Amino acid sequence: MEYTEAWLKYRRLSLSRQQCEERLYDSLISYAIPFEEGLKESPCFGALISEFENGVEALLGMRPQRVTDGSETLRFAVDPAFGSEDAYSIDFTQNGKNGAITASDVRGLLYGVFHLLRLVATGKSLADFSQTCVPSNPLRMLNHWDNMDGSIERGYSGRSFFFADDQVLVNDRTRAYARLVASVGINAVVINNVNVKNAATYLITDRYFDKVRALSEIFDEYGIALYLSLNFAAPMELGGLDKSDPLDPGVIEWWQKKMAEVFIAVPKLGGFLVKADSEGRPGPFTYGRDHADGANMLARAVAPYGGRIIWRCFVYNCRQDWRDTKTDRARSGYDNFMPLDGRFLDNVILQIKNGPMDFQVREPVHPLFGGLMKTNQMLEVQIAQEYTGQQKHVCYLMPMFKEILDFKTYMPGHEDATVADIISTRTLKNANGGIVAVANTGNDENWTGHDFAAANLFGFGRLAFDTTLDPESIAREWAELTFAGSTKAAIDAIVNILMRSWPAYEKYTSPLGIGWMVNPNHHYGPNVEGYEFDRWGTYHRANWRGIGVDRTTKGTGYTMQYREPNASMYEHVETCPEELLLFFHFIPYDYRLKTGKTLIQHIYDTHFEGAQDAADFLDTWKNLDGQISDKEAYERVLERLKIQAESAVEWRDRINTYFYRHCGTEDEHGRKIYE
Numbered sequence: 163m164e165y166t167e168a169w170l171k172y173r174r175l176s177l178s179r180q181q182c183e184e185r186l187y188d189s190l191i192s193y194a195i196p197f198e199e200g201l202k203e204s205p206c207f208g209a210l211i212s213e214f215e216n217g218v219e220a221l222l223g224m225r226p227q228r229v230t231d232g233s234e235t236l237r238f239a240v241d242p243a244f245g246s247e248d249a250y251s252i253d254f255t256q257n258g259k260n261g262a263i264t265a266s267d268v269r270g271l272l273y274g275v276f277h278l279l280r281l282v283a284t285g286k287s288l289a290d291f292s293q294t295c296v297p298s299n300p301l302r303m304l305n306h307w308d309n310m311d312g313s314i315e316r317g318y319s320g321r322s323f324f325f326a327d328d329q330v331l332v333n334d335r336t337r338a339y340a341r342l343v344a345s346v347g348i349n350a351v352v353i354n355n356v357n358v359k360n361a362a363t364y365l366i367t368d369r370y371f372d373k374v375r376a377l378s379e380i381f382d383e384y385g386i387a388l389y390l391s392l393n394f395a396a397p398m399e400l401g402g403l404d405k406s407d408p409l410d411p412g413v414i415e416w417w418q419k420k421m422a423e424v425f426i427a428v429p430k431l432g433g434f435l436v437k438a439d440s441e442g443r444p445g446p447f448t449y450g451r452d453h454a455d456g457a458n459m460l461a462r463a464v465a466p467y468g469g470r471i472i473w474r475c476f477v478y479n480c481r482q483d484w485r486d487t488k489t490d491r492a493r494s495g496y497d498n499f500m501p502l503d504g505r506f507l508d509n510v511i512l513q514i515k516n517g518p519m520d521f522q523v524r525e526p527v528h529p530l531f532g533g534l535m536k537t538n539q540m541l542e543v544q545i546a547q548e549y550t551g552q553q554k555h556v557c558y559l560m561p562m563f564k565e566i567l568d569f570k571t572y573m574p575g576h577e578d579a580t581v582a583d584i585i586s587t588r589t590l591k592n593a594n595g596g597i598v599a600v601a602n603t604g605n606d607e608n609w610t611g612h613d614f615a616a617a618n619l620f621g622f623g624r625l626a627f628d629t630t631l632d633p634e635s636i637a638r639e640w641a642e643l644t645f646a647g648s649t650k651a652a653i654d655a656i657v658n659i660l661m662r663s664w665p666a667y668e669k670y671t672s673p674l675g676i677g678w679m680v681n682p683n684h685h686y687g688p689n690v691e692g693y694e695f696d697r698w699g700t701y702h703r704a705n706w707r708g709i710g711v712d713r714t715t716k717g718t719g720y721t722m723q724y725r726e727p728n729a730s731m732y733e734h735v736e737t738c739p740e741e742l743l744l745f746f747h748f749i750p751y752d753y754r755l756k757t758g759k760t761l762i763q764h765i766y767d768t769h770f771e772g773a774q775d776a777a778d779f780l781d782t783w784k785n786l787d788g789q790i791s792d793k794e795a796y797e798r799v800l801e802r803l804k805i806q807a808e809s810a811v812e813w814r815d816r817i818n819t820y821f822y823r824h825c826g827t828e829d830e831h832g833r834k835i836y837e
């Protein structure tokens with residue numbers, strides 16, 4: 163299947179000689195790599211050369227020459243004393259003519275080259291340019307939920323390009339993918355679904371070693387470590403043992419032997435991701451053991467090979483009864499893992515979803531951030547738009563991620579520590595940390611179904627590498643690279659749509675942080691009571707008086723999982739941020755919000771506004787006909803924006819009618835609300 167180069171198109175610039183000179187692009191014409199001999203062994207060396215030479219040639223129409231006689235105009239220098247892993251600097255201030263990219267390793271140089279090419283592709287001048295970039299996060303990871311039959315759990319962009327018919331695929335697209343994600347700084351990838359079943363259990367056997375190794379080597383050329391999701395019950399399913407008890411000597415020995423075998427066969431492997439005791443997956447609970455017992459047992463088995471165990475905290479009771487108002491799914495991550503703080507080994511990292519429920523359009527930050535003080539942590543976000551329009555709707559998520567990263571946790575002794583500080587390992591000076599996104603790719607030609615969804619893939623990588631970046635600049639950079647050759651007005655419009663998209667989606671779907679209200683199972687489209695009487699712990703409790711879940715001390719007590727002053731802030735209606743009001747409180751329809759509007763009027767207004775925003779996106783796009791360089795992309799986006807506009811109307815009307823029927827209050831503006 164064909165695929166595009168997404169933001170790596172490197173469309174030829176049309177510049178005059180003078181412009182090239184002024185921007186110092188001439189300095190890209192010759193380059194040198196001092197001490198090259200010692201660096202050739204580095205797995206990224208080939209990619210460094212080819213990315214630089216091909217990129218410059220595509221953009222400027224001249225192929226850079228490598229020289230060794232001191233006449234170079236650009237110098238790549240590895241300086242082990244330069245700084246932390248993957249950091250680099252680009253400097254064109256030395257003598258006003260020549261440039262240098264410096265890093266402590268070749269992977270850092272490769273990141274520097276991708277950065278340099280972004281500058282040139284977006285027409286930035288290199289004259290006087292100087293910047294040092296240090297990655298914010300040690301691990302910058304993607305999790306693919308790809309199954310070995312080629313399907314993708316929560317995939318909205320076609321089939322898997324890692325697997326088909328229970329085989330591992332290694333082909334051109336493997337490399338194209340590695341380039342794409344490495345170009346934005348991703349350095350670790352899990353290729354298989356966290357729900358490890360059937361053939362996927364056998365990925366750690368010789369049935370698949372050759373292909374897995376081949377894949378890991380391609381990744382390695384782009385500085386990416388391959389990880390696999392693991393089946394905790396493998397000792398039984400593969401080894402024929404009668405248990406998977408993590409403290410059982412036979413089980414321990416089985417894993418030790420298994421890991422020796424795996425790391426000899428696939429030496430570049432970074433480690434494993436584990437979903438245990440969650441949504442029916444096996445885990446240590448079966449044997450009366452806890453998550454630390456389970457994770458540490460595996461961590462010991464991979465430690466001799468430098469491997470890591472990434473253990474997910476998405477553990478909750480998925481057999482709840484809606485009549486029970488005390489059991490609260492939101493509490494479960496903290497209740498399960500907080501007592502284990504300090505018990506995990508150094509090569510274990512807990513992977514924590516951004517919020518306590520499940521990737522809703524708005525959730526509070528997970529209270530384990532700021533709670534845990536002696537544990538390696540990773541933030542898990544989802545760019546696969548499971549609950550945010552499934553890549554039929556545009557929903558640019560970097561503004562949401564940015565809010566999460568900037569959230570102050572008030573961890574004792576580190577009162578200023580934000581989520582970004584904690585996961586980066588800056589706060590706790592711990593061994594491991596980072597950020598991971600559930601990936602949104604598939605084998606669709608444009609990788610992400612909706613062309614605009616690629617902004618989330620690009621943006622996630624950029625933000626993971628530098629959590630101080632601003633979402634709008636990232637959006638602009640992505641738009642300029644992807645839609646190079648389009649009019650300035652078109653680029654501005656794309657950025658505008660992206661920046662308005664998350665707020666719009668939030669407005670026309672469930673109100674004020676309550677979440678859900680989607681169709682069960684597939685999670686697309688409105689269904690206000692779709693999850694109301696289900697077993698998943700996802701209730702909004704709307705009745706004729708009001709709506710919301712009481713998570714205060716009078717209700718489920720969830721608010722007390724936060725550090726002060728956050729706990730009190732959420733506990734009281736007056737101080738609770740209003741975008742999360744219904745997540746924390748049951749609120750009557752006639753309650754007045756800070757805007758002076760009643761809750762019910764707010765619900766009506768936001769739903770009319772959100773649907774109007776979606777209609778505006780479509781109109782804007784229609785007006786750009788002829789201004790977008792890539793005609794096919796234009797048509798694809800047009801088709802999706804139509805779907806979104808229609809779906810937003812359906813959301814608006816279902817939600818408004820539902821509440822109108824419940825409380826009987828008329829819209830103050832007399833707009834059409836169906837009976």
Ligand code: GCW
Pocket residue numbers: 307315316356357437441476520
């Ligand atoms: O939100 C749920 C998804 C499941 C997913 C699970 C998880 C991979 O609906 O499809 O399973 O989260 O994160 O483990």
